[in-house]
Amino acid sequence: MLQISQRGQAMPASPIRKLVPYAEAAKNKGIRVYHLNIGQPDIETPKLILDAVRHSDFRVLEYSHSAGNESYRNKLVSYYRSAGIDVTSSEIIVTTGGSEAIQFAFMTCLDAGDEVIIPEPFYANYNGFAVAAGVNVVPVTSHIENGFALPPVAEIEKKITPRTRAIVICNPNNPTGYLYSREEMDELKAIILKHDLYLFSDEAYREFCYEGHQISAMHLKGAEEHVVMMDTISKRYSACGGRIGALVTKNKAVLEAVMKFAQARLSPPSFAQIAGEAAIDLPADYFDTTKAEYKSRRDLIVKRLNAMEGVFCPNPGGAFYAMAQLPIDDADVFCQWLLENFSHKGQTVMLAPATGFYGTAGLGKKEVRLAYVLNLNDINSSMDCLEQALVEYKSK
Amino acid sequence: MLQISQRGQAMPASPIRKLVPYAEAAKNKGIRVYHLNIGQPDIETPKLILDAVRHSDFRVLEYSHSAGNESYRNKLVSYYRSAGIDVTSSEIIVTTGGSEAIQFAFMTCLDAGDEVIIPEPFYANYNGFAVAAGVNVVPVTSHIENGFALPPVAEIEKKITPRTRAIVICNPNNPTGYLYSREEMDELKAIILKHDLYLFSDEAYREFCYEGHQISAMHLKGAEEHVVMMDTISKRYSACGGRIGALVTKNKAVLEAVMKFAQARLSPPSFAQIAGEAAIDLPADYFDTTKAEYKSRRDLIVKRLNAMEGVFCPNPGGAFYAMAQLPIDDADVFCQWLLENFSHKGQTVMLAPATGFYGTAGLGKKEVRLAYVLNLNDINSSMDCLEQALVEYKSK
Numbered sequence: 001m002l003q004i005s006q007r008g009q010a011m012p013a014s015p016i017r018k019l020v021p022y023a024e025a026a027k028n029k030g031i032r033v034y035h036l037n038i039g040q041p042d043i044e045t046p047k048l049i050l051d052a053v054r055h056s057d058f059r060v061l062e063y064s065h066s067a068g069n070e071s072y073r074n075k076l077v078s079y080y081r082s083a084g085i086d087v088t089s090s091e092i093i094v095t096t097g098g099s100e101a102i103q104f105a106f107m108t109c110l111d112a113g114d115e116v117i118i119p120e121p122f123y124a125n126y127n128g129f130a131v132a133a134g135v136n137v138v139p140v141t142s143h144i145e146n147g148f149a150l151p152p153v154a155e156i157e158k159k160i161t162p163r164t165r166a167i168v169i170c171n172p173n174n175p176t177g178y179l180y181s182r183e184e185m186d187e188l189k190a191i192i193l194k195h196d197l198y199l200f201s202d203e204a205y206r207e208f209c210y211e212g213h214q215i216s217a218m219h220l221k222g223a224e225e226h227v228v229m230m231d232t233i234s235k236r237y238s239a240c241g242g243r244i245g246a247l248v249t250k251n252k253a254v255l256e257a258v259m260k261f262a263q264a265r266l267s268p269p270s271f272a273q274i275a276g277e278a279a280i281d282l283p284a285d286y287f288d289t290t291k292a293e294y295k296s297r298r299d300l301i302v303k304r305l306n307a308m309e310g311v312f313c314p315n316p317g318g319a320f321y322a323m324a325q326l327p328i329d330d331a332d333v334f335c336q337w338l339l340e341n342f343s344h345k346g347q348t349v350m351l352a353p354a355t356g357f358y359g360t361a362g363l364g365k366k367e368v369r370l371a372y373v374l375n376l377n378d379i380n381s382s383m384d385c386l387e388q389a390l391v392e393y394k395s396k
Numbered sequence: 397m398l399q400i401s402q403r404g405q406a407m408p409a410s411p412i413r414k415l416v417p418y419a420e421a422a423k424n425k426g427i428r429v430y431h432l433n434i435g436q437p438d439i440e441t442p443k444l445i446l447d448a449v450r451h452s453d454f455r456v457l458e459y460s461h462s463a464g465n466e467s468y469r470n471k472l473v474s475y476y477r478s479a480g481i482d483v484t485s486s487e488i489i490v491t492t493g494g495s496e497a498i499q500f501a502f503m504t505c506l507d508a509g510d511e512v513i514i515p516e517p518f519y520a521n522y523n524g525f526a527v528a529a530g531v532n533v534v535p536v537t538s539h540i541e542n543g544f545a546l547p548p549v550a551e552i553e554k555k556i557t558p559r560t561r562a563i564v565i566c567n568p569n570n571p572t573g574y575l576y577s578r579e580e581m582d583e584l585k586a587i588i589l590k591h592d593l594y595l596f597s598d599e600a601y602r603e604f605c606y607e608g609h610q611i612s613a614m615h616l617k618g619a620e621e622h623v624v625m626m627d628t629i630s631k632r633y634s635a636c637g638g639r640i641g642a643l644v645t646k647n648k649a650v651l652e653a654v655m656k657f658a659q660a661r662l663s664p665p666s667f668a669q670i671a672g673e674a675a676i677d678l679p680a681d682y683f684d685t686t687k688a689e690y691k692s693r694r695d696l697i698v699k700r701l702n703a704m705e706g707v708f709c710p711n712p713g714g715a716f717y718a719m720a721q722l723p724i725d726d727a728d729v730f731c732q733w734l735l736e737n738f739s740h741k742g743q744t745v746m747l748a749p750a751t752g753f754y755g756t757a758g759l760g761k762k763e764v765r766l767a768y769v770l771n772l773n774d775i776n777s778s779m780d781c782l783e784q785a786l787v788e789y790k791s792k
Contacts, residue, residue, distance in 0.1 A: 002592060002621060003561075008504040008653035017462070017659055038459075045457040053667060054450045061441040061637040061671070063434075066413070096492050096639065099661040107528055108404040112508055128660030132503055134530070165399075196398060225398060241457040241666030243492065243639075257404035263413055264524030265495040270637030271449060271667035275457070 011131050015124050015356020022339035023350050031343045034374060034382035037335075037350040039174065039320065041373040043238040043290060052278030053271050064270050066262040068094020068246075072273050075280040076246065083206060085218040085229075091250055093258050094268045094276075098204050098232030098245035099125065105200050105228045105247060106133040108257040110165050116200070117159050118168045119151055121175050121323070121357030121364060123202065126168060138164070139359030144325055144367060147314035148176035150184040156191055166198035167191065171214060172205045175357045175369040176323050177298075177316020185215040192226045199223065202230045205319035207287045210295045212317065224250040233276045235320070238290075242272030294320050297372040297379055304383035305370075308390060322370045323354060327390060331355060331368050334393060342389050349382040349389070407527050411520050411752020418735035419746050427739045430770060430778035433731075433746040435570065435716065437769040439634040439686060448674030449667050460666050462658040464490020464642075468669050471676040472642065479602060481614040481625075487646055489654055490664045490672075494600050494628030494641035495521065501596050501624045501643060502529040504653045506561050512596070513555050514564045515547055517571050517719070517753030517760060519598065522564060534560070535755030540721050540763060543710035544572035546580040552587055562594035563587065567610060568601045571753045571765040572719050573694075573712020581611040588622045595619065598626045601715035603683045606691045610714065620646040629672045631716070634686075638668030690716050693768040693775055700779035701766075704786060718766045719750060723786060727751060727764050730789060738785050745778040745785070 016038050023033050067073065073089035080087050095101040102125075110116065112134030118126060120139035130137045138159045142148040150156075156167070167188065172179045180188075192199045201217030217227045232245035247258055298315075301322055305313035310327030328334045331353035338348050352371075354364035372379060412434050419429050463469065469485035476483050491497040498521075506512065508530030514522060516535035526533045534555045538544040546552075552563070563584065568575045576584075588595045597613030613623045628641035643654055694711075697718055701709035706723030724730045727749035734744050748767075750760035768775060 002594060002647070002649075003505075004649050004653045005503065005505055005507040005510075007507060008656070011653065011656040011660070013656050014462075014659035040459055042456065044455045050452075050454075050457065054452070056446075056450070058446075059440045060438065061446065061635045061668075063436055063636045066410075096665070097662060103661075107401065109399075109401055111401045111403060112530060114401075125660045125662075128656065132657065132660070134508060198398060239457045240459045241663065243663070243665040251398070253398075253400050257400045257407065260404070260407040260409050260524065261528065263410040264407070264521045264528070265499075266493065266521075267637065267639070269492070269639040269665040269668060271671075272457075272665060275667075 007131055007134065012124070012127050016352050019335055019339060019350065022336055026339045026348060030346065032347040033339065034347065034349045034378055034385065036370045036372070036374065036382055037352045039235065039371045039373060040240055041235070041238045041320065042375060043293065045238045046279065046282055046286065048282060049237055049239060049275045049279050053274050056274055061270055064267040064273060066267050067259060068092070068268055069273050069277070072277040075277050079280045080248070083216065085216055087218070087248055087250070091248060091255065093247045093255065093262055094273065095245040095247055096268045097243040098202065098230055098234060101230035101232070101245045101247040102126065102129050102202065103132070104258045104261050105230060106130065106135055107261055108254055109198050109228065110135045113163060114165045115161060115163045116166045116168050117156060117164060118359065120359045121354055122168070122359070123170055123174045124356045127359070137359050141360060141363065142176070144312065144314060144323060148173065148178040148323065150180060150187065153187050153191060160195055164195065164197060166200050168200045168202070169217070170202040170204070172209055172318025174205065174319055175321050175352070175354070177319045177321045179209050179211060179317030180215065182215050185217070185220060189220045189223045193223060197226065199227050200230060201227060204232045204235050207236055208291055208294050208320060209318040210298060214318065218248065228254060233279060237279045239272070239275060242275050243269055244272040244276045294372065296376060298322065300376055301370060301372045301379050301383065304380070308387050310390070320372050322372065323367055324370060325366050326368060328366060328393065330365055335368065337393065338389055342392065344385045344388040347381060347385050349385045403527055403530065408520070408523050412748050415731055415735060415746065418732055422735045422744060426742065428743040429735065430743065430745045430774055430781065432766045432768070432770065432778055433748045435631065435767045435769060436636055437631065437634045437716065438771060439689065441634045442675065442678055442682065444678060445633055445635065445671045445675050449670050452670055457666055460663040460669060462663050463655060464488070464664055465669050465673070468673040471673050475676045476644070479612065481612055483614070483644055483646070487644060487651065489643045489651065489658055490669065491641040491643055492664045493639040494598065494626055494630060497626035497628070497641045497643040498522065498525050498598065499528070500654045500657050501626060502526065502531055503657055504650055505594050505624065506531045509559060510561045511557060511559045512562045512564050513552060513560060514755065516755050517750055518564070518755070519566055519570045520752045523755070533755050537756060537759065538572070538574070540708065540710060540719060544569065544574040544719065546576060546583065549583050549587060556591055560591065560593060562596050564596040564598070565613070566598040566600070568605055568714025570601065570715055571717050571748070571750070573715045573717045575605050575607060575713030576611065578611050581613070581616060585616045585619045589619060593622065595623050596626060597623060600628045600631050603632055604687055604690050604716060605714040606694060607713040614644065624650060629675060633675045635668070635671060638671050639665055640668040640672045690768065692772060694718065696772055697766060697768045697775050697779065700776070704783050706786070716768050718768065719763055720766060721762050722764060724762055724789065726761055731764065733789065734785055738788065740781045740784040743777060743781050745781045
């Protein structure tokens with residue numbers, strides 16, 4: 001009998017998207033659904049970026065260089081310099097979204113049966129890329145009580161085995177919004193040097209830090225060979241659909257091997273490379289404005305959540321996510337209930353149950369992730385819904 | 397010590413791109429290089445397609461559905477119907493180029509250690525995707541003497557082992573240009589049904605058939621569950637840089653598993669989906685014009701090649717490639733020599749040595765692939781170069 005591969009069977013469905021049919025059913029009943037479940041910002045993509053594509057005048061939509069257009073990579077050098085990251089264009093490989101940068105890092109540095117340690121909760125799709133690569137994800141738990149700080153070094157080291165090859169971080173973090181401190185980054189550096197591991201650093205949310213600044217993994221002196229940074233324009237410029245990211249590293253052997261994977265898929269998308277290149281010329285205050293908007297949203301959503309009875313939401317230092325503990329037993333059931341059985345003034349809210357972000361079964365059952373990707377009015381309305389929902393749910 | 401994964405080491409460099417540094421050096425010496433080495437057409441991308449992107453007026457460059465925009469998939473249904481392929485929108489998953497469709501098929505249907513049979517010479521990147529998936533490519537040799545017809549059924553069946561899961565074809569073929577006959581497609585159908593195998597059918601060049609019509613694998617009645625078609629807009633509309641393709645199958649289990657891989661990478665590129673969707677509205681004679689142009693080029697290049705002493709080039713029935721046997725001992729050495737040591741009136745030609753297209757070591761050493769992606773004048777000039785080069789090379 002024809003079979004689906006074992007990895008095809010093991011591949012996890014997206015925990016963020018699995019409630020979509022319930023949301024669609026709610027909408028079909030005329031209910032307005034506030035989408036706090038997914039990191040798709042409502043922030044407009046800068047017109048300058050879209051116009052660069054609209055005003056393009058080439059005649060043949062050609063393959064680009066497999067590493068991305070040289071002109072774009074040269075511009076990225078200046079972008080990274082402005083972020084305090086000193087790299088050359090040959091240390092940058094443009095990818096099809098951050099997703100492909102993650103895949104390339106896994107494929108290039110890890111074999112089937114190898115292990116990666118990831119602080120949980122973590123970006124759920126790391127699981128998918130790990131399954132595709134035959135790699136085992138070893139979670140080390142961070143906790144809502146201390147805002148999802150990096151687990152103690154001893155906890156991380158306990159997870160290291162002869163098959164451990166890398167630690168994966170996302171900083172600022174999706175889903176927790178946690179921003180790693182200088183001390184935590186130094187702890188990570190010490191671990192990867194001591195145990196000779198790669199550090200895969202997903203820095204998709206670099207610009208969105210509300211309490212202090214991001215310490216990039218690329219800033220870790222003496223660990224240059226160990227660090228592979230995975231990046232994307234998706235969140236930075238509200239350009240998720242472009243599918244342009246980058247893998248950045250100073251490790252030449254990694255670059256050479258990644259290039260072979262990059263050549264096999266020929267090239268990253270041409271249109272969005274134009275957009276990405278134009279983005280480097282955005283006015284210097286672009287991120288100030290965007291960051292100020294996200295900070296207002298964060299301040300509002302955290303305040304609203306913590307004002308609800310039995311809800312705890314640590315203040316996230318970056319990205320545009322908040323994790324909250326709710327007075328419920330099963331976030332998956334609750335989130336489905338919000339869509340299937342609840343409405344408040346004809347509205348409801350879609351949240352991401354946190355269980356999908358944990359590698360350890362049973363964790364996160366009282367937690368949800370909220371992406372504050374909607375404007376302040378919508379956040380207020382969605383929080384009204386959640387507040388009312390918790391009252392009704394409790395009395396069930 | 398930090399290591400590159402075994403698959404990262406085993407990953408083949410692109411045999412088509414490995415001569416690029418020699419071409420660049422030739423250009424730096426002021427020599428004009430005719431690129432017949434790569435399937436990047438000089439045909440202009442239809443203005444209607446590019447304009448659709450240029451006139452787009454959305455404000456947020458959002459993720460699309462992981463399977464691609466519904467509007468695009470609906471349009472693709474009508475496109476496929478016009479090609480005699482009867483599918484619904486739910487049987488189409490839009491991919492990031494044909495490359496991703498191949499990756500999805502391999503990942504979903506094959507496990508590490510599984511085997512795929514591929515008539516050789518074959519599209520070299522199948523090797524790369526196989527290495528990434530841990531899959532073993534088992535070549536079955538087709539021969540230039542009979543124009544690279546499908547090897548006899550007995551030869552194919554000899555290669556089948558308990559680990560064989562699929563046969564991969566490209567039709568019309570890259571690199572040979574061979575167009576499989578009705579009888580050959582029926583033979584393939586009999587084999588996949590008898591041995592319960594998948595048939596992965598790469599139909600990137602569907603429209604470009606000069607001797608008869610393409611029989612799509614999707615036309616094979618009774619084999620619907622076995623067929624996974626891999627498609628792309630790259631060649632069809634001279635839109636290689638868009639990175640939009642599709643995986644098409646009637647096998648629901650495959651579709652469900654592919655969707656999990658598709659969700660992990662979030663979505664295919666948004667800009668080029670607009671281009672792909674607009675392309676379905678191209679006037680009915682678009683392919684007639686393009687095909688006529690490619691046919692003239694084929695006729696010219698085949699005639700020119702066969703007029704050279706010691707050269708044999710079978711007449712390819714489709715795609716835009718020709719394979720030629722040259723009076724040389726080592727095509728890799730010769731192709732490099734063309735760039736490094738030869739010029740004719742300040743010009744030379746870049747060809748793809750055929751060795752990279754064979755899975756069996758030692759085959760193809762006298763053969764080269766020529767992509768007739770240049771206009772008639774350039775093809776004539778490049779053939780002048782090759783003719784002169786063969787004379788000079790012989791007398792060395």
